[in-house]
Amino acid sequence: MSTWAAAVGLLLGLTWTVAEVTVYDGHSLGSQCLQGQPCTLAFISDNPVSLPCPHSLNQAFVSWQYLNPTWANAQPVTLMLSRNPFRPLLSRGELRRLQLKSQLIAGNLHIPSPSVEDSGVYTCRVGDATVAYYDIDFQDAESIHVSHADLGEDTLGNSTVGLENGTWVELFTAWNAWQPCNHCYNPGERKRVGFCYALVTRKDQQVEPPLPCGMVRRKYPSLPPRGPELRVETCQAPCDGAPQTKMVSLLVYTTYHPQLKSFAFLRCPTSSIYSPVYWRKGPRALTHLEFLQKNGSQSLDKATGGSILRLSFQNHSHSTVYQCYVNGHLVGKFLVAAPSTLSPPGELTHSYSIIEALVVGLSMFLVFLMFLSIIQSCRRKPATSTV
Template sequence: MGDFTMASVVPCPPPQSQSTMLTTLWLLLSFAVPLPGFYVSFSCPNEKQCQRALLSDNDVFLPCNSSGSQWYFFLQDGTSWSHTLSSASNIEIIPDSGVLIQSPLPSQTGFYHCQDKDGLQVVQYEIDFQDVSTLHITHKGLGQKPLRNESLSLGGKGIVFTRWEPWQDCNRCGGLGERKRLGYCYIEEPLQEPMPCWLYLGGRKVWSSRMRPEMQVDACHVPCTALTSDYVPFDNFEITEESGSVWLTCPLGSVYR
């Protein structure tokens, strides 16, 4: 399935209440040089195909360590293989290294294929970018329940369910904090491996209120240790109580941490 690696954390700019000089310096630097953001790196063994669900609007890096490599992609809208990956404004091909997709769109769900200069496959990523704007949010400490499994009839006996990631670290130490975990929409049929929902559906137009990613929040309390420098003293997302929608409060933030 492949593994995720967290990379390049950049804090949000200082709030307006802090020094005007620091705020001005941040703005000048942000326009002068490209700032590193926070992204997850999805590793996959050579000559393998790896499948994963991710959230849209959160940066991801797909490695391909091969000299002279070329990228092809196949989107889940029924189009054919294309060599125009670099034509997308939010995709940067880094030679001999991989592809950085910034704020990926749900419509960019599909297969990302890297081959070497001899035309042999190095790695293929099958990515389902699930729509972060439909994120279903619950708080475990308040007794709120995640989405239930549901059946889906598409000529078979599919079950729609949430595959949960491990809990992330507590957002503070030495006091009451919060932690969160992400869950992705998957579909499973009898005797078959589960697949992320929109990779399973392909080009079929199917809608269900159950087919959405989830985020669960819970209270946490951890002691401060020598590693407390890794804790982030601010939340990188906010939740609208009326609609239950979520958005990042830091332009370079990521819901993955």
């Protein structure tokens, strides 16, 4: 490890006091900034994020603004207004998509599925005062490096690259703390999330504090690609007297009717890469280790840290119940019916075609009646009176 990496460890310890990340209902929550200072945060795309707005409770007017620094001559635009839930849509396509998927809840900004393109500066205003300022780098979940300690797999090492004008950049991973073991009593798994950070030096002098790689890449486009990381290992934790059986208030129960030669994706409610989650197939627990060893057609999604279970139906099978747990609590039950109980794909396609034809025909008939009504209104002559 280079001498810079040792210094970075101390600096990151100070940085996380400002940019600390906590977990609530599967959302990664950026903590409040120090008064009058911005927060620099890294998150992973495709996982829900909630940004707090201090002093927003019981306030009459809260607004969130967004600025993408990569756009030329860009100005902050208003994403959300507490007084106007039916806000006009923004004209730019990227902004409109961000606006449509964002939610304002108790003054806080929730983004259920952020993308890399949503990186930028988010500010919250209460009245005329700016009370929160977040500079955020959403790192690509599709390029995440997953390693399992029990398979002897390594995390990404530090790397140093030379750029123009004697500039050097050291790329490394800034790790969050280990999450709790995903269940107790029996062996389980725990994970930790790491974000790509970069330290820029010139002539052995630090240019600026370590920043998320996406922010550094704005200034140095030739920076080599490097994604976030997910580290998994086997763990075992006590249950404090008894296995955890308490259920949270939200429990989703869904039935799936798959077809042969198809796939299904089961999403565990309230979970994300930032929360301890595990799955059960009947009485048997499913683990990252098991799927990585088999490398088969069924797997746990890497981008969300196992929040999505991918199933393949290539052969006839019996109906199966899958359950998922977050923080040790049951939050989802999925009954996956046997594929053989379904109608053949041809019959389903024929039924859908008939329904589609009926809907289209009814729509055309209603349009015809509306058009006919307009013609009749135009043909009416205004009544005349003689004096």
